[in-house]
Structure formats: structure tokens, C-alpha cells
Amino acid sequence: MPNQIERIITLSRIIGLGRGECDVAAIAAETSSSVKTVRRDIEAARRLGIPITDQVHAHGRKTYSIAVDALQRVNFCYDEAFAIMLCRGTATAFEGTSLGQAADAAFEKIEASLGTVAADYLATMLPKVHQRSVGGDYTQHGEIVDALMIGMESRKATFISYHSARSTEPVTYDIHPYAVAEHQGTLYVVGHSCEHHEIRTWKVERISDAEVTPVPFVRPAGFDIKTHMKGAFGVVSGQTPVTVRVRFTGSAARYAAEKLMHPSQQVVTATDGTAVATFRLTSTLEIKSWIQSFGPAAEVLEPEELQQEIIEELKQSLAQYESAEATK
Template identity: 25%
Template sequence: MARHETTLRTLRALHLLETSRLGLSARELTDRLKADGYAVSKRQVLRDLQCLEEIGFDLNKIDRDGKPVYSLSEYAKVSKNVRFTYKEVFALYIVRNNLDHLKGSPVFSEIDSLFTKLEKLFGTNIEAFTELVGNIKFRPRITWHTSVQPIVLDTVYNGIEEGHPLKMVYRAEGGESAGKETTRTVGPECLYFANGGVYLIAKDLNKNEPRTYALARIKSVEMDTSKEYSREGLSPENLFKDAFGVLNTGTADNVEIALEGPMATFIAERRWHNSQTVVNTHDGIFLRMHVKINEEFVHWVLSLGPSATVVAPDSLKQAVLTTAQSILSNYNKKAA
């Protein structure tokens, strides 16, 4: 049995119980699940039903010809005006069990508090829930970076919420100010969580242009309550439209990369950018996209290894070659 089959089977059973007008016996529910492709016994179904009752799901059990028949109320009632379907409740707890990568972040305690309050409202047995949904896991791409100061996050958020400019000391990792701490005055637009980090999208009030700032690199920040800032509606969707990740520097260009072998299959099966297209060849694929060429994208191309060859543009070819030569030089120095 797959590790997550119990979870998926239970979700399907919830749907069948919710949509069955007359209810289902354990045998009928078992047969329905088998018809849907689940390898399950009547004994397993009875155990699942028992777990659902222990959790606090409102299972209705009536007698039909001397046999118990089960049905489920359509909604879990939280208050007079707030109701959830039981599938929504179940999905909610799957998500909770897979938030470990946020531990250490400024938002984890609030998320944990939210679920604690929901448990009290639902009246659920959390131990039974953990047993039921603990078979499915998600691997986060990157875990939370813990170097963001809570006071920085609070001040930045308040600046966005109250509409005031921010004055901050920021350490840049690229450009003319790389490695230096400089003072910036910005108009805060929104917070952007991506790749395990949190970023401030803001307008540089001195240069009059949009910028992205990693909160982990903000050394100190204060809100200028004597002035007001009206947000201009800068959004991640527009700001990062041509960016491959969170680095928004460089010039956007049409990129074509030839891939072969298992790497070609791996790349073709995934969505890397909204502009992406894949063309199959006799020995692999051509990956095409319109993205900004910068250090972040060059590093990603190099991560594809020898199975990838840049076809266009020449600027990307040169950037990949230069970085690869630098890497090789570092290893040669250490080996000498």
C-alpha cells in the first residue's frame, strides 16, 4: 500500500458518504472504494469509520434491515454562519501536518495558534487526526530561513498597512553596492513569500523605480510616520513576470536550451516558467522560455549538468561558460 493511500482513500470515503442520500453500509462503501481502484477490506473501512467518529465527524448511523448504514452531514458547523465540508476539514489538517518547514519563521506561531483555535471549534480528537492524515507528506523546496528579525517583519508590515515610507539599512548582494550596507528610503507595497524567504516589494523613492528587498538583509528599519505613502499597486505577478525566480535584474530574452537523457524527461514534466514551451526531438527536448538573464538563471542552467546545452542567446552561453570556468578554476586551485 502506498504511504498516502489511507489519506486518499479516506478523502474518497468522505465524498461518498456526503453524497449518498440514503447512506452506505460498510460493505457498500467497501465495494464503492474498490470500484474506484482502492485495495481495501471491509475491516479497514470499519476502522476508518471508527477513526472518523473518534475525530468528531458527525457520522449518522441508522439501521437498515438489521445492518448499520452510515451517512455524513454535508457541513461541519463551526458557528451559525461558518461551515466547512468535512473534506475541507480533512484537507486542512493534511496541510497542518506538513508545515514543519515554517518552524522558526515569524508566522509559524500564528499559524499554530490558528489551528489550535480551530481544533477547539471543531471539537476534534487531534491524536486520531494525526494517525489518519500522517501518511501523506510534502517536501518543501526550501525550508524557512530563520535570520529575519521579528521586529523587521513587524515594522515593514505596519508600514504597508498604515501607508508610511520606510527608512532602512540594507546590505545588497549584487550591483554597485554589493557587500555594502546602505541607507534606503522606500515606499512599501507588499510582502512576498517565495523559496523559503520573505521579500519586500517597494518603490525606491530616491531612484523612483520598483525594487525587491530580502528581509533577511535588512539590518534595521523604521517607519516615517510624519509622511504618507500611497501604494501604486506593484504586484509580484507583474514585477516578476519575466524573472525566473526572485532576482529581478537583467534583460529579458528568448532562451532555448537543448536537453537529452533522463534530465530531458525531468525538465519536460515540470513547469518552470509561465512562458515555457517544450519541443520534443529524437533524442530529447528543446526548452524555450522568455526570461531575464541574470546570476540566478545562470546557476539554474548550470544545475542541469552536462545534459543541457544553451542554444540561444549568445549572452546566456557566455554567462554560463564564464561561471563554469570560474568554478573549475576554484577546484583547480584547491587541488594544486
């Protein structure tokens, strides 16, 4: 059975094609929904900003339409069209969900509306650009993503079954979903964990089930996803700010100077070719793996706790290799 997000997308399409002639009964028949559900979905669509208007006819019959001037026809210059179609190649985070399908339809409409000059330019230039598509396929998680979006929009507590990297079995959490974050093609949901009494981040691919409950929650007035993620190297943030300093040598030093990995990043290059990068974060979990990827070309200067973590992990790795070598 379609969830509310899917019904709203279908409802908007039906109303748009109906040119002001659709009433609740017709929409209900088309979507195999009840009249009550259609009315509820129309109100939800309006809250999402979809400009659905109504007109009352004789005998109280009400029909619905989407304002003609809601989406004006846009004429793109060739470089604008090129930029938009490049974005299509990277917009894979919602692939396999109803939102992803809507995005594909939107890109197809944009491409179909291009003028001859822009279309010819695209045909010439797009084959010359290689884009690597990264991230997961959310075809099997479409209903989960939609449930999380409904929970966020309606501000209703949501039960999720989550299989973390450390657990052997899925665990059920009662969460208040605040926002969805995308990082390198992977989706995460950020919200309040009722069990832990703190804001946490869950990887969508590890959620096997999501159910929106009737229980409302109050979203903190001061919560802003961009501010919350400010201290994260990727998507994992913490509570206590920490300064991370790393010395890079060789080609890694040049890479550190060229590549901006975090808004707080500051790099000082010395005359001997080394570079010291400084970051201001609230979690060292993700930056630790990044530092380790450089091997001996990266050395943690501070904090001492992170330095010791890496030392211990290197000792464990060395012990494993030595043990394997001894059994040969």
C-alpha cells in the same frame, strides 16, 4: 514595546473575548497603551478589514465588539480538513513573527473544531505524509517583518539596513514597500528604491533593521505584485523581456518535460530523447543557477549573453580546480 501589528492582533483578541463590554480605557489598560493609541489601532484594524463595531451607552461611553456573524462556524469534511492541515505544514514563511503566531493559533482552532470523523481521518493520514519544511526562521526578524507590513498598510516610506551578498557592510535604503513575496519558504519585500528610482526586491533575512517613517508615499495605481513577478524565474524581475531556450539531454530532458518551473515554460521533446525548454522572462539571474545545476545535461541555446556568462563561469571554475590540482 509592541508594534502596531502586534497591538492590533492583541486588541482584536481582547475585543472578541470582551463580548461587547470593552471600552477604550479597558483596552488601554490591558495592552499598556494610551487611549489615543488604542483609538488609532482600532481604526487601523478596521482598514485591514477586521469587523470591529461600536455601541454608544449612557454618558457617551462607547464599547466595542467584533460582529458575531463575522466568522461563522465551519464544518469541514474529512478531505477538506486534511487539505487544511497539510497547508499548515508548509505555512512556515512567517514563522517567528506575530503573523506566524496568529496563523498557528488559527490552525489550532480549526483542528480543535473538527468533528470526530475528520479528526480520526487526520490522525490516520497525517503520519503517512512527509513534508519537508524549507525556509528561514524569522524569530529574530519578527519586528522587521511587522514594520514592513505596517509600511505597506499605512503607505509610509521605510528605512531599511540591508546587507547584500555583494557588500561588506549594511547599506541604508529609503524604500516604499509595495508587497511581500514568498519563494521556497523565504520572504522578500518588493518596493520602490528611492536611491535607484526603480522597483527592487530585498531578501528579508538580509535586513538588519526597518523603521517606518511619517513620510507618505503613493503606491502606483497600476502596480500588481503578480504581474510584476510574471517575468521572474523566482523573485528577481527586470525591465526587458528575454527569451531563454535550453536543450536538455538524458534524464534531465525528462525532468524538464515533467516539471513546470515557470508559467511561460514550453517544452518540445525530440525523437532522440532531447528536450528544448523555452521561457519568457525579464531576468536571467535565477534561471542561470538552475541551468548550471544540470551540468553538461543542459545547454543554453539563447540568449547569447547568457550562454557567454555560463562559459566564462565554467572557465573560472576549471581554472580553480586546475590550480588546486597543481598545488598538490
